[in-house]
Amino acid sequence: MPEPHPRRVHSARRTRRNFPLMFIDALGWPLGWTFMSPETILPAFVLRLTDSPMAVSMIRVVYAVGMWLPILYAPNLIRRVKWRGKYVAIVGMVERAPMLVIGLTAPLLAASNPSAMLVVFFACWLVRSVSEGLNLSAYASLLDESIPETYRGRLWGVSTGISAVLALPIGFWTAHYLATRGFPQGYADLFIIGFVILAVTIIPLWWVREVRGGRHVPDGGRVGLGSLRLLRTDETFRRFTAMSLAIAFIDMAVPFYAVHALRTFSLPESSMGLLAGAQAAAASVGSIALGIVSDRIGFRGPLRGALILGFMAPLAAFLAPAPWAMYPTFALLGAALTTIVMCRYNMLLEICPRGRVPEYSGVFYTVLQPAFALAPFLGSLVAQYVGLRAVFIPSMAAALVALALLRHVPEPRRTAPAP
Numbered sequence: 001m002p003e004p005h006p007r008r009v010h011s012a013r014r015t016r017r018n019f020p021l022m023f024i025d026a027l028g029w030p031l032g033w034t035f036m037s038p039e040t041i042l043p044a045f046v047l048r049l050t051d052s053p054m055a056v057s058m059i060r061v062v063y064a065v066g067m068w069l070p071i072l073y074a075p076n077l078i079r080r081v082k083w084r085g086k087y088v089a090i091v092g093m094v095e096r097a098p099m100l101v102i103g104l105t106a107p108l109l110a111a112s113n114p115s116a117m118l119v120v121f122f123a124c125w126l127v128r129s130v131s132e133g134l135n136l137s138a139y140a141s142l143l144d145e146s147i148p149e150t151y152r153g154r155l156w157g158v159s160t161g162i163s164a165v166l167a168l169p170i171g172f173w174t175a176h177y178l179a180t181r182g183f184p185q186g187y188a189d190l191f192i193i194g195f196v197i198l199a200v201t202i203i204p205l206w207w208v209r210e211v212r213g214g215r216h217v218p219d220g221g222r223v224g225l226g227s228l229r230l231l232r233t234d235e236t237f238r239r240f241t242a243m244s245l246a247i248a249f250i251d252m253a254v255p256f257y258a259v260h261a262l263r264t265f266s267l268p269e270s271s272m273g274l275l276a277g278a279q280a281a282a283a284s285v286g287s288i289a290l291g292i293v294s295d296r297i298g299f300r301g302p303l304r305g306a307l308i309l310g311f312m313a314p315l316a317a318f319l320a321p322a323p324w325a326m327y328p329t330f331a332l333l334g335a336a337l338t339t340i341v342m343c344r345y346n347m348l349l350e351i352c353p354r355g356r357v358p359e360y361s362g363v364f365y366t367v368l369q370p371a372f373a374l375a376p377f378l379g380s381l382v383a384q385y386v387g388l389r390a391v392f393i394p395s396m397a398a399a400l401v402a403l404a405l406l407r408h409v410p411e412p413r414r415t416a417p418a419p
Helices: 012-034 041-049 053-071 074-078 084-109 114-146 149-181 185-207 225-233 235-252 256-264 271-297 300-319 323-351 357-385 389-406
Strands: none
Touching: 012 114, 012 149, 012 185, 012 271, 041 053, 041 114, 041 185, 041 256, 041 271, 053 114, 053 256, 053 357, 074 084, 074 114, 074 357, 084 114, 084 185, 114 323, 114 357, 149 185, 149 271, 149 323, 225 235, 225 357, 235 300, 235 323, 235 357, 235 389, 256 271, 256 323, 256 357, 256 389, 271 300, 271 323, 300 323, 300 389, 323 357, 357 389
């Protein structure tokens, strides 16, 4: 079995300072996106601009491609940054601004010129995605250097859980608001509200203070294509990346849950708010439970449970007999997506050697994002030429393959802190 990497030592005083600052951002991120959920609200908005299911799949395709473009070289931008919290806060504001632009533009173009609005939407979505790609390695490094691994489960689990509990009444309110305000003003208002929450809650990261010792400088001083050799030299990282590639293809079906509800069962557009609420409520239970457990036993066991949920969600969609069945289906989807992301992300941080999180995360997402871009595109082809229900079959298969590959990934936490 591969040898575990040494861990970073965090002082209790610094942890007490950083935890509430990181917690506010971790709470605001899922809460803000509840108002403009990529699984419910955004697909419904796009379907008002075009009849093409392919356009719905492009939400995740553009996101994955945009993230991928800068991800391998982004660590070079932060290598000389003293306090990465400030960098994350500034780039994070740029990342959030496109949603405000969409919200302000929708009342002007969405009804009168839907094609132009679709172009504006995807242009803004691409800018948002590229900005997140620039920020991803920096945020991973910030989390690694500011919060001990034994606190990260509760950081993510409790914050996501609280936001998901709040998301249940938000879902009811959103459904009522869309029904009364309609298209496009109702959607525009939701985008603006989501932007405000995301923008306000990222500000505390400015004051986070990291443990900066032991930052690794790559050979030649820069991260680039040569860093891909980590997949050859680090066996645990290679196995984990292979398992994560299988997870990416669970996403083949994700854009089509909302399309399935709207087109197959003719649910009203306002029901997207209720489905988002069901999705968020289940995410609350799953993230709190697995977050607390993960602090004690690590993230490998909880990831296994999350992947089982990742199999059950498309199975429920495939077998759904009536409109009411979409509510438990979205609950399973919410629990699966939230817990898979939480466990996979934190396992990656624990697999990385001390001080090398930006380099490892850059390589990881460089390999992973093309799969996340390809998966929904393949899903759209299946949905278009075979049928909406058929798209959930490869998603189930991907979850089973990921479960099989996870058996060969060791628990990275079986190690003592570095001196």
